[in-house]
Amino acid sequence: MEENLVALVLYGCKLAKDLEQSLPVLANQPDILSLSCEEIVRVFSNVKDGLNSNQPSNLNSNLRREQQQQQQLDHEDQIGAEIQEWLRTGGTTTATGVAAVTNTREALDLLNPRATAIVGDGRMKGPMVRELGDVNGRGRNSKGGARVGDDAPDSSRTRKSYASNFNELMIRRDEGYKTVKRVAAPQMGNLDIPPEDGYTWRKYGQKEILGSTYPRSYYRCTHQKFYECPAKKQVQRLDDDPFTFEVTYRGSHTCHMSSTAPSAALPLPEQQPFPPRTTAAAANAYAPLLPYSLPNTNNIHHNWLSMQIFQDLGGGGVAAAGSSDGAAARFPEYQLPVADMADAMFNSGSSSSNSMDLIFSSMDDNHKWDSEEKKD
DNA sequence: ATCATTTGACCTCG
DNA sequence: CGAGGTCAAATGAT
Numbered sequence: 001m002e003e004n005l006v007a008l009v010l011y012g013c014k015l016a017k018d019l020e021q022s023l024p025v026l027a028n029q030p031d032i033l034s035l036s037c038e039e040i041v042r043v044f045s046n047v048k049d050g051l052n053s054n055q056p057s058n059l060n061s062n063l064r065r066e067q068q069q070q071q072q073l074d075h076e077d078q079i080g081a082e083i084q085e086w087l088r089t090g091g092t093t094t095a096t097g098v099a100a101v102t103n104t105r106e107a108l109d110l111l112n113p114r115a116t117a118i119v120g121d122g123r124m125k126g127p128m129v130r131e132l133g134d135v136n137g138r139g140r141n142s143k144g145g146a147r148v149g150d151d152a153p154d155s156s157r158t159r160k161s162y163a164s165n166f167n168e169l170m171i172r173r174d175e176g177y178k179t180v181k182r183v184a185a186p187q188m189g190n191l192d193i194p195p196e197d198g199y200t201w202r203k204y205g206q207k208e209i210l211g212s213t214y215p216r217s218y219y220r221c222t223h224q225k226f227y228e229c230p231a232k233k234q235v236q237r238l239d240d241d242p243f244t245f246e247v248t249y250r251g252s253h254t255c256h257m258s259s260t261a262p263s264a265a266l267p268l269p270e271q272q273p274f275p276p277r278t279t280a281a282a283a284n285a286y287a288p289l290l291p292y293s294l295p296n297t298n299n300i301h302h303n304w305l306s307m308q309i310f311q312d313l314g315g316g317g318v319a320a321a322g323s324s325d326g327a328a329a330r331f332p333e334y335q336l337p338v339a340d341m342a343d344a345m346f347n348s349g350s351s352s353s354n355s356m357d358l359i360f361s362s363m364d365d366n367h368k369w370d371s372e373e374k375k376d
Numbered sequence: 377a378t379c380a381t382t383t384g385a386c387c388t389c390g
Numbered sequence: 391c392g393a394g395g396t397c398a399a400a401t402g403a404t
Contacts, residue, residue: 203381205396218395222380234395 008050012043179249185237199253201233213239223255230254 019036201219209216214237221229230251238244 202379204398206382207394207396210393216394220396 008047012040015040182244182246185243185245227255
């Protein structure tokens, strides 16, 4: 599968995910809902077309996909305009509305990043990206948890990641990566539950932050103990938008290869990034992980989306420090979800969602691994 | 019994 | 010395 198609798949999944998050509000907006559904269907149809036409001998395939993507962008403009109109006229007054705006804004950012700036009514500030200060403040010394400066030293350049449309900013400093992102808080139920991101975290602290209304919670990877996984994250509710979490990820997950992982587990992304695959056989090697055959895998699709993999592109599992080889550098946008997926599947703990069970329960038995391997 | 969360104390840096 | 980050004992949940 070529990178464009993979990117398109990811894009479609992201659309579906955003639709899922915005559903409580969009359910009352059938026109918008319809457009969103159409868009999702169309994206995957394009993927399917691309797969069918993705023959080595097809010299026009690239051009065709480019044309499709251009059409897609044109269509995004239309949908973006629809949502903008709805945003201008629709529920932004209630608390739920605030969350809805957050979600919809994200959706709009994705649907049409170019349109975001147009929706400038004070609340609409474009992609919600904020660069924070020093990554680690001060590097702690030897006591306690793993430090986050494990990545190879690099320039201190700050770069906006590929995923800026997903409202996150990846910052690289001398001391390592820090990914800051904002995600909508739960719109119902316990609002204190931090957003699920496919990883299992253990809370180890909470602290009142000066000048902030809400405390900051500190989490580390559940597998830190056994795998010395240095990944950590901080979750804090925004002062000006209590229905949004600001999640700061630090460190990279090194717990991909657990002893309980299947023998055919995905390689560590930093070791062997998910390569562009061009044959069906190669793609099938990842069949248990990726819903390539979307039309007939509704359950997988649904569960996969529920894991919020794409909401967290680059978050937590970012292991880009060592990903200097070509594929990783060129196509991080689909390397990272795979890494996240693998980690989510192989490292899901009891306290997190039952993503593993959901996924495997929906799979054909031929795709299941031995039951003894499914959990820690 | 095991694991996760809470929370006050402690540590380091600026 | 204050703020942010972490530790670790106490507590709760399963």
